[in-house]
Ligand SMILES: Nc1ncnc2c1ncn2[C@@H]1O[C@H](COP(=O)(O)OP(=O)(O)O)[C@@H](O)[C@H]1O
């Protein structure tokens with residue numbers, strides 16, 4: 469199987485970036501995050517790209533960033549939470565080892581409700597979360613080869629559960 473050793477998907481704030489770095493350390497491989505790639509390339513924050521150019525442009529940039537990272541990176545790759553909205557991206561994820569980090573809506577509101585860096589949640593976070601998960605849950609499940617629930621677990625515990633689920637050898 470070519471491509472990353474592990475790809476992480478799931479909603480904003482579920483811990484893809486946090487767990488991704490821990491997982492990479494435990495596995496002794498590199499870590500990459502498509503949101504970071506986008507920020508580096510654009511020289512602006514994700515929020516600025518959303519405000520200046522709109523979500524559609526962001527999604528096009530994101531699609532290219534994901535394609536490139538899947539082709540180039542062989543370690544742990546964390547994707548932005550909305551990457552799976554794109555059908556071509558979902559097709560590229562078929563055949564990859566993909567972990568869906570999941571959480572319920574209340575946990576999501578708790579973790580991200582007050583975080584203005586995430587433009588999709590700027591107004592009425594609980595309602596937005598419900599709508600967002602209703603629209604995306606099946607997409608995350610569709611690309612996942614493993615699902616790891618994060619509610620009530622520390623990032624270290626989530627990392628351990630992911631390692632157990634993946635049956636990958638540690639470094
Ligand atoms: N298992 C967890 N329990 C509690 N807080 C967490 C957990 N995982 C991540 N966080 C916190 O939630 C926030 C979002 O985490 P992050 O890794 O950036 O998520 P993502 O990349 O999925 O958007 C951070 O403040 C992080 O410290």
Ligand SMILES: O=C(O)C1=C[C@@H](OP(=O)(O)O)[C@@H](O)[C@H](O)C1
Nearest residue numbers: 479480481514548549550586587
């Ligand atoms: O779910 C989404 O649509 C988004 C998730 C964010 O990444 P994280 O999932 O890493 O927070 C970021 O790409 C952007 O704010 C949009």
Ligand SMILES: [Mg+2]
Nearest residue numbers: 484485503546
């Ligand atoms: Mg992230």
